[in-house]
Amino acid sequence: MDVLDLARAQFAVTGVLHFLFVVLTLGLAPLVAIMQTRHVITGKPVLERMARFWGQIYVINYALGVFTGLVMEFQFGLSWSGLSRYAGDVFGAPLAVETMGAFFLESTFLGLWIFGWGRLPRWLHLACIWLVTLTAYASAYWVLVANSFLQNPAGAEVRGDHLVLTDFGALLTNPTLVFALPHVLGAGLFTGSSVIIGASAYQLFRRTREWEFFVRSLRVGVVGALVGILVTVGFGFAQFGPVGQIQPGKFRGAAVGTSLGFMILIGELALFGVLFVLTPLLFRDWLARWRWIHPLLMLVTPMPFIAAILGWLVREIGRQPWIVYGRLTVKDAMSPGLTPGMITASFVAFTAVLGLLAVIDYVLIARTVRRGPAAATLGAPGQPDPAAPSSPCHPQAAF
Amino acid sequence: MDILWLGVFALLLIGYFALEGFDIGIGMLLPVLGRTREERDRLVAGMAPFVLAGEVWLVAVAGVLFGAFPHLEGETLFALYPLVVGLLVSWVIRDAGLWFRRRLDGRAWRAFWGGALCAGSYGLALTWGLALAALVQGGPVLTPLGVGYAAVVVGVFAIHGRRFAAWRAGGPGRTGRALLGSAALAAVPVAVPLAVAAPWLLDHVAPSGTLRVLTLVILPCVPVMVAAQVWVWRAFGRRARAGVGARVPSFF
16 A cells, blocks of 8 residues: 555544544434433433433543544644645635534533533533534534535635635535535434434343333434434435536445445335334334344444445545545645655554544443443432542642 | 734633643643542542543644644644654543543553553643644754753643642642642743744734634634633532532542
């Protein structure tokens, strides 16, 4: 592999890892927010325990989304400085807005939510998780604005040797954006719901003592999956119109065609299964009572993740060899002077660290599911706070 | 408009050093300040609510660099390639230490991720020092001056971390003003290069059309950003600790 291949592979590995975690973050955030809202309104303890348990899974997953996102953001400068030289005046703006107007707030409010259990007033604490959801969605919007610009450089003109921003409105209403955003948010909701369904099925199959907890969770999961898959499939097919006009050759390659085929297969099977099997079986909680169906539900949990990666591959491989479609090639965007030594060393470092942490993260999520809600530590009441001084002669007062 | 965005950039970078410096400092000093596991738990729990709100300042720095100084973004990050890679790896390892440390109870598990937290914090301070020196010198990534500067950054972060730990623990003389003083000290190593580089930064600012759009979209977010940060310090500051929620165990 030459330097270009390595730089592309590095970005692809980081991007795939990022997307695996982010797609779950996007889906679990609103579901946890709904659980907590229902608790605050009805006061039912089981709903609070649900928000804490699924919230803990959400938070463990969130960590890897951040790690991989940081590495991706800086890779633009490390490997692809030609992109910022040619299109930075346009492409940089949505990314700047994403960091300040979305991620900055998301992370700050998430800190308030994680550490604010039992400290903040109930309604303000609830507001935090909704603000986290809102800013996560805003983040998805701005990242997709930037990505859609690469697919279809709307709102920009060539001046001399680079692009300048001429029409911000056109950038924000890019035809490759308007159907892709709900498609991605729907896929997130479907993924989050699938994880809740799979984990609940696991616990129910093991004849959990937390029957009510997981029956309720299963219902939330199925309703979320129904909404999610309808939105995903609907807006997925809706994209063919604009993409066919803007990027006519997009689906021609073998890799793109295969990915697209498998993704559509997963999507349609999922739509069929959720619509005609899972949803009707909510009647009298048959889905929760029929144990033979639970291993099947566990088995299909990875499917939405696979579909999400395939969809991402279609979108990004389909624009090759362009980084900015029709304007700048990936090859020309690579940092001049990037050597095989540099890219190999950073590739190994990023992949080793992020890959290892991703595996550990999934093990921690699986362990959280296995141990069940009684062991959830997020917002757990009743133990003394290690941050509070235990006595006046605290050891830290010594310095 | 150019001056405004230079100011935003400088404010975010200085804010990062002042607000994240103590987290990095505590991470470095974890084995020294926390002799027992309980002490280390208490130290980490003390900084935990502030980390997420502190590190986002650097994410915003990167965003503003890309949005308002797009030509510098590629040029600078590429020039500092090994340092940026080192900084990112350190950052991820430090954060993994924080997120994973309390997920399991085993002694070896906690010790390992405590070690990651400490090593990652040193990595962050050292790569920042080397990077700032290389930027000012406009030269190679490893110079004697760079090594000295890295030692300075480690030193001021350590002082800042110690002050924060003392402030969290309470007691007479551990005032917010002392913490503010060490925050100012932690910001010096970045404020000086920023002042030196200001004309160069102004030369590379994005065209006014881009800046207008950035101003229009981001300005309305600024009050919310400030309010969220103030809320963090009010909710988790020293005075708030005596409240009901003080009995909730820390997640980090």
